Amino acid sequence: SQQGEEDPQALSIQEGENATMNCSYKTSINNLQWYRQNSGRGLVHLILIRSNEREKHSGRLRVTLDTSKKSSSLLITASRAADTASYFCATDGGGNTPLVFGKGTRLSVIA
Amino acid sequence: EAGVAQSPRYKIIEKRQSVAFWCNPISGHATLYWYQQILGQGPKLLIQFQNNGVVDDSQLPKDRFSAERLKGVDSTLKIQPAKLEDSAVYLCASSFQTGYGYTFGSGTRLTVV
Numbered sequence: 032s033q034q035g036e037e038d039p040q041a042l043s044i045q046e047g048e049n050a051t052m053n054c055s056y057k058t059s060i061n062n063l064q065w066y067r068q069n070s071g072r073g074l075v076h077l078i079l080i081r082s083n084e085r086e087k088h089s090g091r092l093r094v095t096l097d098t099s100k101k102s103s104s105l106l107i108t109a110s111r112a113a114d115t116a117s118y119f120c121a122t123d124g125g126g127n128t129p130l131v132f133g134k135g136t137r138l139s140v141i142a
Numbered sequence: 143e144a145g146v147a148q149s150p151r152y153k154i155i156e157k158r159q160s161v162a163f164w165c166n167p168i169s170g171h172a173t174l175y176w177y178q179q180i181l182g183q184g185p186k187l188l189i190q191f192q193n194n195g196v197v198d199d200s201q202l203p204k205d206r207f208s209a210e211r212l213k214g215v216d217s218t219l220k221i222q223p224a225k226l227e228d229s230a231v232y233l234c235a236s237s238f239q240t241g242y243g244y245t246f247g248s249g250t251r252l253t254v255v
Contacts (some may be wrong), residue, residue, distance in 0.1 A: 132184035
């Protein structure tokens with residue numbers, strides 16, 4: 032079963048704008064991770080945020096986590112055409128459980 | 143460091159034929175995963191290995207899918223016989239240990255006709 036649900040399913044923005052994607056999940060987590068997938072390629076790990084963290088930054092990426100609402104958001108600032116990809120959130124339930132992925136958000140950045 | 147290697151990159155087979163995929167994880171990564179990704183969906187776990195032991199294969203269709211990780215390094219995933227609905231990208235990933243991010247290979251795109 033897929034725990035994370037990303038919103039929106041698709042997003043189209045102009046280069047230079049910010050892109051925000053949201054993820055909601057159902058059960059408790061140890062950490063939440065975001066991945067990027069370019070068309071026809073494997074997934075690339077972007078950022079991991081642990082359940083006791085509320086915000087994390089990495090370059091142009093900003094991730095927030097609200098465990099009380101069971102939700103996370105990924106913000107990409109000053110987007111570029113190269114950011115065009117699908118973005119997935121994945122939840123880690125702790126122990127030795129594998130990541131469970133959502134269906135993803137397809138981001139299109141128009142130059 | 144070298145990434146996760148997968149082969150073949152593409153495979154087209156007829157239904158009821160068999161197919162095998164190979165994965166070599168990052169050196170030192172004890173945990174290896176096989177995910178199936180159907181077009182337009184997120185990856186779905188098929189099987190998880192810790193060294194050469196199976197940790198989770200609850201979503202593996204065992205009547206037709208099998209996987210092994212001999213010697214706790216590389217792994218093979220086999221489908222026999224294939225069905226049309228097996229058309230998907232098969233992704234291999236590895237991680238240093240649980241609680242860390244995964245490194246994915248480029249995947250094998252399987253088309254069953």
